[in-house]
Amino acid sequence: MEDYLIQKLIAITGKENAKTTTAQKLAYSYDATANFQALPDLVLSPSNTKEIQEIVKICSEYKIPIISRGSGTNLAAGTVPNAGGVVLLFNRMNQILEFDEENLTLTVQPGVITKDINELVEPKGLFYPPDPSSMKISTIGGNVSENSGGLRGLKYGVTRDYVKGLTVVLPNGEILKTGGKLSKDVAGYDLTSLFVGSEGTIGVITEIILSLIPLPQTKQTLLVFYDQLETAAKTVSSIIAAKVVPATLEFMDKGTIENVEEYMKIGLPTDCEAMLLIEQDGDLQTVERDMQLVHKICMEHGAKSTQLAQSAEEALQLSTARRVALSVLARKRPTTILEDATVPRSEIANMVKEIQRIAVKYNLMIFTFGHAGDGNLHPTCLTDVRDKEEMERVEAAFSEIFDSAIRLGGTITGEHGVGEMKAPYLEWKIGASGIEVMKGIKQSLDPLNIMNPGKIFAKDRKQRVVVQT
Amino acid sequence: MTTALQEKMQQAFVTHVDDDRLMDCMRCGFCLPACPTYIHSGFDETQSPRGRIALMKAIRDGQIMWDGSVEESFDLCLGCRACEPACPAGVQYGTLIEETREAILSVKPQSLKEKVVRKGAFDNLFADQKKMQQAVNLVTFYQKSGLQKVVRKIGFLELFPPFMKEMESVLPIPAKRKKPENERAKVKVKVAFFAGCLMDTLFNETNRNTIAILEKLGCEVLIPENQQCCGALHGHSGELEKSKRNAIANIKAFELDEIDFIVNNAGGCGAFLGEYDKLLSNDPILFEKAKQFTAKQIDISSLLIKLGIVDYLEKLPVSSSLGLVTYQDSCHLRNVTGVKDEPRDILKAVQDCKYVELPNADLCCGSAGIYNLLQPKMASLLLESKMQKVKEVSASTVITTNPGCLLQMKVGIEREGLSTTTQALHLVDFIYGKMFYQ
Numbered sequence: 001m002e003d004y005l006i007q008k009l010i011a012i013t014g015k016e017n018a019k020t021t022t023a024q025k026l027a028y029s030y031d032a033t034a035n036f037q038a039l040p041d042l043v044l045s046p047s048n049t050k051e052i053q054e055i056v057k058i059c060s061e062y063k064i065p066i067i068s069r070g071s072g073t074n075l076a077a078g079t080v081p082n083a084g085g086v087v088l089l090f091n092r093m094n095q096i097l098e099f100d101e102e103n104l105t106l107t108v109q110p111g112v113i114t115k116d117i118n119e120l121v122e123p124k125g126l127f128y129p130p131d132p133s134s135m136k137i138s139t140i141g142g143n144v145s146e147n148s149g150g151l152r153g154l155k156y157g158v159t160r161d162y163v164k165g166l167t168v169v170l171p172n173g174e175i176l177k178t179g180g181k182l183s184k185d186v187a188g189y190d191l192t193s194l195f196v197g198s199e200g201t202i203g204v205i206t207e208i209i210l211s212l213i214p215l216p217q218t219k220q221t222l223l224v225f226y227d228q229l230e231t232a233a234k235t236v237s238s239i240i241a242a243k244v245v246p247a248t249l250e251f252m253d254k255g256t257i258e259n260v261e262e263y264m265k266i267g268l269p270t271d272c273e274a275m276l277l278i279e280q281d282g283d284l285q286t287v288e289r290d291m292q293l294v295h296k297i298c299m300e301h302g303a304k305s306t307q308l309a310q311s312a313e314e315a316l317q318l319s320t321a322r323r324v325a326l327s328v329l330a331r332k333r334p335t336t337i338l339e340d341a342t343v344p345r346s347e348i349a350n351m352v353k354e355i356q357r358i359a360v361k362y363n364l365m366i367f368t369f370g371h372a373g374d375g376n377l378h379p380t381c382l383t384d385v386r387d388k389e390e391m392e393r394v395e396a397a398f399s400e401i402f403d404s405a406i407r408l409g410g411t412i413t414g415e416h417g418v419g420e421m422k423a424p425y426l427e428w429k430i431g432a433s434g435i436e437v438m439k440g441i442k443q444s445l446d447p448l449n450i451m452n453p454g455k456i457f458a459k460d461r462k463q464r465v466v467v468q469t
Numbered sequence: 470m471t472t473a474l475q476e477k478m479q480q481a482f483v484t485h486v487d488d489d490r491l492m493d494c495m496r497c498g499f500c501l502p503a504c505p506t507y508i509h510s511g512f513d514e515t516q517s518p519r520g521r522i523a524l525m526k527a528i529r530d531g532q533i534m535w536d537g538s539v540e541e542s543f544d545l546c547l548g549c550r551a552c553e554p555a556c557p558a559g560v561q562y563g564t565l566i567e568e569t570r571e572a573i574l575s576v577k578p579q580s581l582k583e584k585v586v587r588k589g590a591f592d593n594l595f596a597d598q599k600k601m602q603q604a605v606n607l608v609t610f611y612q613k614s615g616l617q618k619v620v621r622k623i624g625f626l627e628l629f630p631p632f633m634k635e636m637e638s639v640l641p642i643p644a645k646r647k648k649p650e651n652e653r654a655k656v657k658v659k660v661a662f663f664a665g666c667l668m669d670t671l672f673n674e675t676n677r678n679t680i681a682i683l684e685k686l687g688c689e690v691l692i693p694e695n696q697q698c699c700g701a702l703h704g705h706s707g708e709l710e711k712s713k714r715n716a717i718a719n720i721k722a723f724e725l726d727e728i729d730f731i732v733n734n735a736g737g738c739g740a741f742l743g744e745y746d747k748l749l750s751n752d753p754i755l756f757e758k759a760k761q762f763t764a765k766q767i768d769i770s771s772l773l774i775k776l777g778i779v780d781y782l783e784k785l786p787v788s789s790s791l792g793l794v795t796y797q798d799s800c801h802l803r804n805v806t807g808v809k810d811e812p813r814d815i816l817k818a819v820q821d822c823k824y825v826e827l828p829n830a831d832l833c834c835g836s837a838g839i840y841n842l843l844q845p846k847m848a849s850l851l852l853e854s855k856m857q858k859v860k861e862v863s864a865s866t867v868i869t870t871n872p873g874c875l876l877q878m879k880v881g882i883e884r885e886g887l888s889t890t891t892q893a894l895h896l897v898d899f900i901y902g903k904m905f906y907q
Binding site: 021024073134137263331335384 | 538
């Protein structure tokens with residue numbers, strides 16, 4: 001990027017809100033995805049929608065890429081500036097704008113930390129359910145752009161289910177306001193839904209209206225341990241089939257349990273093959289009834305032992321144990337690559353079996369944890385990017401995992417997004433016509449391709465090798 | 470264009486900074502909310518542990534070239550290691566930043582200011598207990614002779630960074646060195662006392678109080694001669710060879726079979742003593758001895774808990790109201806040694822005061838060895854928000870467990886004009902007052 005353009009852009013935010021040094025550019029060259037990195041030309045922290053409009057207008061005039069970035073916890077290389085350009089930060093747009101307790105909405109700027117929303121609304125008896133594992137770090141803007149899930153997705157859905165309205169700066173610099181505080185609104189296409197999960201590829205989100213629900217009265221947390229992976233997985237399908245919808249139904253395999261225990265030291269048994277973390281919330285009567293039924297189903301499926309959290313602190317500790325699962329696995333090998341292949345709940349046992357088979361076939365260390373109740377698994381491969389031969393096997397294994405997931409009626413990503421990492425596989429899920437429709441939307445909104453280029457749509461698509469098993 | 474310095478720097482990173490250790494970081498970002506410089510720089514990734522590790526790797530791999538901006542990021546790191554307990558992946562950040570500083574030091578001449586501070590501190594004072602004593606005698610002389618007044622009047626200290634001036638005004642008057650004669654309970658535990666260079670001179674009274682409390686609770690306290698500064702300040706600045714020298718001397722000085730524990734009352738020293746095994750891991754002969762040495766380390770609060778201090782304090786009659794007491798963690802005691810509940814439990818057991826938790830007590834106060842001298846701007850920001858929290862809880866006493874933090878708290882109290890309502894004390898001195906002046 002030429003210097004006069006950099007100066008032009010810096011003039012909008014002021015020098016103190018622009019980052020241009022070697023160290024600063026390097027610090028914004030990555031996110032939480034292994035093996036993806038690229039330097040931006042400039043990092044800007046605008047303070048309002050108007051400044052963003054001005055930035056977008058210049059970028060549009062000179063075809064400069066814009067990459068909106070929250071806290072950089074993305075797991076699909078969605079915020080890596082792979083074509084250079086301007087990284088937009090929201091550290092100065094991190095205010096709660098309005099807490100409307102009559103309409104049960106919260107209007108926020110994109111830079112608000114997800115967990116701060118919980119801490120604000122829960123003392124008032126209200127609840128914002130989406131809780132991605134990175135919620136202590138991630139921003140709400142990032143969550144909306146990625147349509148993040150979390151541990152409570154099974155009962156409460158994902159970020160999309162709580163976004164009522166957005167303010168967006170479009171690639172041409174115009175402002176679009178979608179939705180509002182309404183509970184009913186069918187005025188034309190559902191543009192709010194279009195922007196949620198669009199990964200910063202069709203505009204810059206600058207304001208978000210979230211909906212809140214009443215805070216559940218109480219919560220119970222249960223751990224269940226198994227000697228066999230498969231019986232744990234079968235329990236999951238049986239619980240749902242029994243018409244119980246727990247708030248959380250999480251799964252961890254042996255390798256994950258061992259590493260979590262090494263970090264947390266909370267006495268998890270490391271001699272079992274799998275563990276389920278089950279939470280139900282609601283009024284006391286319902287919670288007790290559901291959890292008794294869940295307990296019964298677990299035992300019928302051959303659970304080895306169970307452990308009910310005795311206090312709120314213990315419950316928090318147990319869900320934290322699950323939240324750190326991905327990061328603790330990094331202890332094993334230098335590089336941690338995870339996926340979030342997702343299948344219909346009824347297929348969870350088959351998917352777990354497939355992952356095990358593929359790990360053996362390619363001789364790789366793959367551990368699995370995830371939101372079993374959602375059919376959303378996180379097979380995580382522990383490897384070393386410095387070993388080219390092994391990396392080739394990793395790629396082949398993940399291709400096969402995607403293929404298996406799709407064959408079982410699933411998808412290549414349940415909650416992490418496509419980003420740059422999974423772009424080559426998108427067509428496998430949505431087909432050629434799906435790609436055409438999505439490209440059409442992208443083209444009409446961002447004809448110059450300045451919004452997070454190189455994400456979602458791949459330069460080269462992967463040839464799908466249908467594996468016979 | 471790459472300069473010779475940049476090439477040498479990359480080479481130095483290859484030599485000193487361990488690639489496998491760098492690869493432990495999977496960039497999840499869980500460390501970000503724990504990092505004081507990330508928070509106080511408006512969430513600047515450049516000033517975060519994840520950012521610094523990425524910079525180390527990028528320099529090492531030749532992805533970027535060394536320049537002032539990279540240096541600034543490393544310089545601004547407090548070395549508080551709050552990122553370590555926050556890191557699920559078990560990244561050894563403390564070791565990485567020490568290796569980084571060692572690499573930088575091997576190539577780049579230090580700034581004059583840093584040189585003055587380092588030379589004075591590391592090569593002389595902290596390497597030699599006698600010199601430390603002389604320096605402290607000088608401080609005493611300085612304070613008592615009236616020279617202090619003169620110096621203040623002529624503004625000699627204007628020549629130094631403002632922080633040093635403030636520091637000068639809160640320096641304690643060192644007590645005379647003498648062997649304490651204490652009442653002694655039946656010996657239950659044998660301990661060797663690590664006196665610490667700063668604690669043994671400037672905070673000499675705290676050391677005597679420590680021994681008195683230990684003896685009252687049934688310890689036989691040995692004070693091995695020939696012990697030296699722990700070497701932490703050298704190590705944190707990348708002068709690893711110098712810190713190894715101190716480590717070896719201390720391991721020798723404490724080679725005592727009959728003792729149960731080696732106790733210290735300074736969080737920073739304790740953490741470094743507890744990592745001698747890591748420091749000497751490449752030394753085949755000394756590594757085993759270092760392991761034995763570190764296994765015996767204990768901080769004063771943990772030892773007091775073992776000796777039943779909670780029970781003891783709870784049974785003491787209530788004599789006066791000591792008001793609200795709060796506790797500022799010593800970063801290294803909490804993040805490296807892993808001690809956070811013990812000092813709090815002791816304070817909660819004192820019936821004359823009410824313990825209040827200081828919000829963000831786990832965030833560094835900005836003292837961080839000689840950080841407050843080298844990075845006065847960031848240190849002041851940290852201290853300012855720390856004192857804001859002290860005011861919020863309206864504590865009349867702020868307790869610490871490390872001399873650097875103690876001095877920093879004293880500076881903060883002075884700066885905020887709180888000295889009539891708030892005092893800063895070492896945990897030991899607070900407890901001593903309760904136990905012996907009942």
